[in-house]
Amino acid sequence: MPGVPPTRFVYLGPESTFTEQALLTIPAAERGIRKPARSVPEALDAVRDGDADAALVPIENSVGGQVGVTLDELANGEPLVITREVVIPVEFVLAARPEIRLDLVRSVAAHPQASAQCRRWLRAHLPDATVIDVLSNATAAQDAASGVVDAAICAPIAVGRYRISLLADKIADHPDGMTRFALVSRPGTPPAPTGDDLTSLAVYIAHDRVGALLEVLTQFTVRGVNLTRIESRPTGERLGRYVFFLDCAGHVADARVGEALAGLRRICADVRFLGSYPRAVPTGTEPPVASPAGLSDVDYADSAAWLSRVRAGGH
């Protein structure tokens, strides 16, 4: 239940990956029960079935992009809502058994996404090493620990867990890469507005209407609501049919956001509310953009008061 700190957490496993690292930044999770899940669907189903109070799953990566399976799971099945976001830097490291020196590394295990994000570093420092694709960052660390490969690209958290040593840190090509995780619960009253919130939506466009996406965006701009993310995903039915995942600044309890959501509800084939929650501002990120002239909360309150007066015969 949002509002009350959940105690049973599930997260995308295996252990010792970025998701567990992200989960440990939530105070309640440090004190609570934490269980890895084999997949995002398994994690979310645990929440749907009541076996867990909240699930932490990756939702977006500044290099790899959308995490499609998470988006699809949120858009389909029993409704779930995001109650918190966690944003952590993507800091890949190269690690190996203590006796391995960097110049001896001939094979590196890595999840394909991880090696893709460290391509430039690998070309510069290990041009002759063979990259072995494995199915997770944790598997890579395990393979390095057991000697199946010489070294692994993995998350910092895995180094201590698998008793391997750091050969190089910050090896990602994009030093400012971030991954964004969503803490997901069963529907309930959203967390109270903080003044700097995000609202997530899954929006299905009526495809027989020309310019439908333009109309969707207009619903936001006309009310001065800033979009911070827009992602399209095929609906699975056929090529050319999309669901749009939108994040906008503000809380569903805000007048402007409520009005925009009601507007979407009217013109879209379907809208699924995926939660309002405080924005996680990672260090070094600029402050939220100010509302355009005439669209602040004060302006909203003023215009509502004026409308009431006019309706009552005043001016």
Place this chain on the structure above:
Amino acid sequence: MPGVPPTRFVYLGPESTFTEQALLTIPAAERGIRKPARSVPEALDAVRDGDADAALVPIENSVGGQVGVTLDELANGEPLVITREVVIPVEFVLAARPEIRLDLVRSVAAHPQASAQCRRWLRAHLPDATVIDVLSNATAAQDAASGVVDAAICAPIAVGRYRISLLADKIADHPDGMTRFALVSRPGTPPAPTGDDLTSLAVYIAHDRVGALLEVLTQFTVRGVNLTRIESRPTGERLGRYVFFLDCAGHVADARVGEALAGLRRICADVRFLGSYPRAVPTGTEPPVASPAGLSDVDYADSAAWLSRVRAGGH
């Protein structure tokens, strides 16, 4: 007072013009006191000062266009509101003393707007007659009655009043010409919605913002509110500064119209509410356009209910 039938009416004089003819179509006016005013400002000031309960003034002519002085008076000074519109056909007639036959007419008195609207008829039937400009349709009739001119272009109502005879009727070049009049009162609770209402506004655009008029129109289209009239008038300050007079379908009490008005209030330099009132549908006019898909009142109610559920933790 809106709601209670006003009893003291003032109208743009002189007597025996289209405005008096229009006033007599209002049942309460037939029973009430009716006084002509010398000018639109005089008529509206009589209402502002409490000397009259309502004023009937012309606001728009399908041939001559906007009646600027009425628009300016509504946009400035103590606020007034329109509580009713009256639309009557513009049916100019040619009239003269009984002894004058059409082929004897050598001079025709007419208000310049009246002769302009009958130009083609005059060229066809009285190519050699001199047109004498006069300051009102009633003056024209008077001049014909007194023999100053041979004939007059005037309103049908003037024929009986000045004891002149009809030489020709329906002489206007545009047989479907209409004039629209507004019944104006001091602010008060608007007449109850009827399901087919109009709302009038005076909108001042913030001129330092690019695309400001586009934003104004978008406030309407995004909520499915149809504009039925748009007129620009200079504000008097300088060339290039305008106030826009807009009529939209719907009542200020409607959710969609209220939302659009509040939106205008936020982005415009100023908005003056000029009234919500039943649409006058003259015979032969097509029915109001249906709401676009997803923007009916039912859709508005549904989306409001959905938003309430979502805010309360449902979906």
Place this chain on the structure above:
Amino acid sequence: MPGVPPTRFVYLGPESTFTEQALLTIPAAERGIRKPARSVPEALDAVRDGDADAALVPIENSVGGQVGVTLDELANGEPLVITREVVIPVEFVLAARPEIRLDLVRSVAAHPQASAQCRRWLRAHLPDATVIDVLSNATAAQDAASGVVDAAICAPIAVGRYRISLLADKIADHPDGMTRFALVSRPGTPPAPTGDDLTSLAVYIAHDRVGALLEVLTQFTVRGVNLTRIESRPTGERLGRYVFFLDCAGHVADARVGEALAGLRRICADVRFLGSYPRAVPTGTEPPVASPAGLSDVDYADSAAWLSRVRAGGH
């Protein structure tokens, strides 16, 4: 003929009004033949029929608004184009026979638009005087000269012409009032672009398409073309049918303006080109607004060059 200085000018008469005053600011007109016309249609027909090379007619007044008859004449009949605009301050004066002192004035002749624009001054300085409506500013001056009335509201030019004396100048309520006149010729190659031009259009909207005016405005904004004027006029067919008169910054020879015009031509029921001509910048008026980022002429040239490269297989 545009390009060659016209020698036979016609203007909206009578003599001694603001239009003649405006005409005298054009060097070629000072040297040419100047003839007053009884009405705007008469003036424009003289050009259409080849009896005059150019006509000067009022088109817009910063207080009284659009000059409907001029707009209607330009929108209908044989095409004509504007080749020059003249903007002059509206400076009404009060004038009378030499023996009349201000405190003796009991009656004032004035065109209704003139007295409307001096209402505040009259209330302050001549609260007890009777205002007599007359059909032109020149008639007012004549009536004052002949003693029919004590004084006249008229244009400065009339004072010397009718041998009357100035009682007060700058009596208009809006001291910055301007009137805009159009010099109109038969179609021909427009005057060469000067870098600060205006283009005038009459645009007929297809009324069966929702949001048609919004689409029209979008054709301009999407190409960074600023609208400097928008006026609606009924088409004469029925209430609710309008033609829009638009002025935009730029010349028909400019890439951006040409593209916008072609766009209008595609989506509108009809578009009539009414001329491209240098902007008249009256003293004290601010400079033209700079193009928004990415929409300067350089940007247009760059994007055209890029498109050519791409079409040829480059990038």
Place this chain on the structure above:
Amino acid sequence: MPGVPPTRFVYLGPESTFTEQALLTIPAAERGIRKPARSVPEALDAVRDGDADAALVPIENSVGGQVGVTLDELANGEPLVITREVVIPVEFVLAARPEIRLDLVRSVAAHPQASAQCRRWLRAHLPDATVIDVLSNATAAQDAASGVVDAAICAPIAVGRYRISLLADKIADHPDGMTRFALVSRPGTPPAPTGDDLTSLAVYIAHDRVGALLEVLTQFTVRGVNLTRIESRPTGERLGRYVFFLDCAGHVADARVGEALAGLRRICADVRFLGSYPRAVPTGTEPPVASPAGLSDVDYADSAAWLSRVRAGGH
């Protein structure tokens, strides 16, 4: 080289996957040289380096969505263009050694995306089987052939290649799933317009401008150009920075598409042209949407002719 059938093809390997199956639908490829590449970047670099004439890579999957690595490779590095698209149905099969019957299957090898797309079928028919994640559909088939697992989810093409037998076909949850492949070459004159083409773009938005995506979409709608696909991808710099991959109907040689592209070029931080090529219409797909009123090619030609006349002094 577009225009001349390329002879040296490279495709995303390994052999016996959907990409090879798609390549074989291109007549020139059946006759040409075909080489698998280890990854999309390797395939595209082979074209960039001149080691291959064209590369076939997956670009979009109706279930799994965008193929991020392909999009990123097209948006970065030496420019490449798409000269052809191939769309084939996603038809997963379950295959095993001849002696294995369906009711004996206890383990199934599958690429995680493949098992995700057959989840419902697996739950219904093999609820107790263990799914073993492997790195490609071909590896799955190999593992089934060698007996490491009982069965494999793979492409039909793999069945004959690895001498395994079909246990079940059409096991994908979405029976209409499609995958879209792009044939990519070095830049050159695009294939000639066919009347039913697509144009692909990578568009970088200037993030300091409010409503930038809205402006991008407006560039298309205002010219009647239909978008058939919109995908966002992070630029890798940071969360909230996106490049948009857009497909629109039409060819870069078309007036409307050229105008829209030049418009994008002006307002966007950057635009990369990714090719114009014939639309692949898979059986059962509806015909392309007709142009909206006023935006057909005939309308474009008419408006261009009109503009030329107007610029020359006609109308």
